[in-house]
Every structure is written in C-alpha cells, then in structure tokens.
Amino acid sequence: EAGVAQSPRYKIIEKRQSVAFWCNPISGHATLYWYQQILGQGPKLLIQFQNNGVVDDSQLPKDRFSAERLKGVDSTLKIQPAKLEDSAVYLCASSFGVGTPYNEQFFGPGTRLTVL
Amino acid sequence: AQTVTQSQPEMSVQEAETVTLSCTYDTSESDYYLFWYKQPPSRQMILVIRQEAYKQQNATENRFSVNFQKAAKSFSLKISDSQLGDAAMYFCAYSPPPDDKIIFGKGTRLHILP
Numbered sequence: 001e002a003g004v005a006q007s008p009r010y011k012i013i014e015k016r017q018s019v020a021f022w023c024n025p026i027s028g029h030a031t032l033y034w035y036q037q038i039l040g041q042g043p044k045l046l047i048q049f050q051n052n053g054v055v056d057d058s059q060l061p062k063d064r065f066s067a068e069r070l071k072g073v074d075s076t077l078k079i080q081p082a083k084l085e086d087s088a089v090y091l092c093a094s095s096f097g098v099g100t101p102y103n104e105q106f107f108g109p110g111t112r113l114t115v116l
Numbered sequence: 117a118q119t120v121t122q123s124q125p126e127m128s129v130q131e132a133e134t135v136t137l138s139c140t141y142d143t144s145e146s147d148y149y150l151f152w153y154k155q156p157p158s159r160q161m162i163l164v165i166r167q168e169a170y171k172q173q174n175a176t177e178n179r180f181s182v183n184f185q186k187a188a189k190s191f192s193l194k195i196s197d198s199q200l201g202d203a204a205m206y207f208c209a210y211s212p213p214p215d216d217k218i219i220f221g222k223g224t225r226l227h228i229l230p
Contacts, residue, residue: 003160031216042120042207042220043161056217091161095216103216107161 002026004108006092012114018080021111025073025094031055032069033105034077035091043091049075050097079113087115118143120210120221128227129198136183137193137224139208145169148212150184152193155223156204164206167191195226203228 005024013019025032031050035043046065048055051072060067064083069075079086089112093105119142129135141150152164167175167184174182179199183192195202208221 040222042209042222043218044220045217048217104163104166105216105218109160 004092004094004106006090006108006111008111009109010112010114012116013082015084015115016081018078019082019113020076020078021090021092021113023075023077023092023108025075025092026106028096029094029106030072030097031095031103032075033093033095034067034075035093037089037091037110039088046077082113082115084115087113089113118145118210118212118219120208120219122208122221122224124224125222126225126227128229129195130229131198131200133198134194134196135198135226137195137206137208137226139191139193139221141189141191141208141210143189143210143212145212148210150182150191151209151211151218152180152182152191153207153209153220154202154204155207156201161207165193198228200228200230202226 007022033048034046037043046060047057047067049069052069067077089110091110092108095103095105121140148169150167153161154164155161165175165177165180174184179196181194205223205225207223209218211218
C-alpha cells in the first residue's frame with residue numbers, strides 16, 4: 001500500500017515570497033490533515049478536511065495561509081507571503097475518516113520549509 | 117484546555133536495556149484515545165501504540181508497552197530490550213472523539229547507546 005506522498009521535501013525561500021506544498025493521501029482515505037511542526041515542538045494541526053470539506057481550520061493563519069482539497073483527493077497548502085516564523089516542517093496525514101474505529105492517522109515524510 | 121506534557125526533552129539508554137518515557141495530559145473528557153508516535157530522524161512519523169481510555173488493560177505491542185493511569189492522567193511508554201533502531205523523537209498524543217483531532221506533546225528525543 002502506497003503511503004502519504006508530499007512534495008517538495010525541502011524548500012528555501014525569502015520572506016514575503018509565496019510557497020505551495022502538495023499532498024497525496026493514501027487511496028480511500030476521506031480525511032486529510034495538515035500540521036505545522038516547528039523545531040523542538042510537536043505537530044500542530046492547521047487544517048482538517050473530510051473529503052473536500054473543511055472540518056477544522058481554527059488554527060490556520062488565514063491572512064497568509066490557504067489550503068484546498070479539490071475533488072476530495074490531493075491537497076495543496078499555500079503560504080503567501082511567508083514570514084520568518086513560518087520556518088517549520090509541514091506534515092500531511094490522512095485517515096479513513098471521522099467516526100471509523102481508532103481513525104489512525106498516517107503521516108507523510110513532510111516538507112521542510114526554511115524562510116530567510 | 118486539553119494539553120499534553122512530556123517533561124523529558126531527551127533521554128539516553130544503553131542498548132538492550134529498558135527505558136520509560138513519561139507523559140501527562142489534561143482533559144475533562146471521559147472517553148478519548150492516547151497514542152505514542154515515533155519520528156526517526158528525517159523519516160516519517162509512525163504510530164507505536166494506542167490506548168483507549170475506557171480500557172483498563174494497558175496496551176502492549178511487542179517490546180513496547182504503556183502504563184495508563186487514568187485518574188492521574190498519566191500515560192508512560194516502556195521500551196524493553198532497546199535497539200539502535202529505536203532512536204527517534206517520541207511524541208505522546210491525545211485525541212478526543214468524535215472529531216479525531218490529535219494534540220501532541222513536545223516530544224522526547226531518545227538516544228540508544230551501543
């Protein structure tokens with residue numbers, strides 16, 4: 001079974017530039033999550049999709065971050081414009097769906113973003 | 117607010133020895149899940165073990181076991197017969213149904229000494 005795919009793996013940009021990350025979840029997984037993991041901290045949920053609808057985006061800085069999951073499969077997370085404090089690893093995870101037993105989340109390898 | 121606290125930023129253990137990682141959490145919920153996730157260097161996060169709060173029996177997965185103390189809101193991970201491949205960041209995490217959000221602790225970096 002193929003895992004969660006993310007690209008790019010690494011990205012270096014200047015502050016105020018834009019950047020986009022892509023995630024392809026495990027086939028058949030209805031729920032997709034984007035996390036931000038700052039160095040030395042645990043992952044923090046940014047946004048959660050169930051199919052192509054948003055379940056929770058309460059911690060997404062909406063003035064600069066946006067995310068979409070068209071057609072309920074892959075997803076894109078964008079930052080525009082980037083700030084120094086956005087330097088982090090951005091993790092994508094997927095699961096079968098809210099309400100399924102355990103609803104284990106499977107994580108991708110992450111995208112390491114460095115903002116200079 | 118629901119929080120997860122890991123008080124040990126780093127730990128070291130000799131290969132083949134046993135080590136225990138500590139975790140406490142705060143919640144007013146009675147039904148929830150607890151997890152330990154492993155994140156090896158530059159590799160993706162994987163689930164090590166999970167515990168349902170309504171189950172009194174401690175979960176076990178091969179060399180990994182937990183000590184779940186619901187009243188004390190404590191959830192420690194014991195790794196027996198430590199191996200070099202166990203070196204990683206370990207995150208304690210909490211998830212209250214039904215929305216399945218996961219709240220992570222800050223992690224404990226585990227070093228295995230040969």
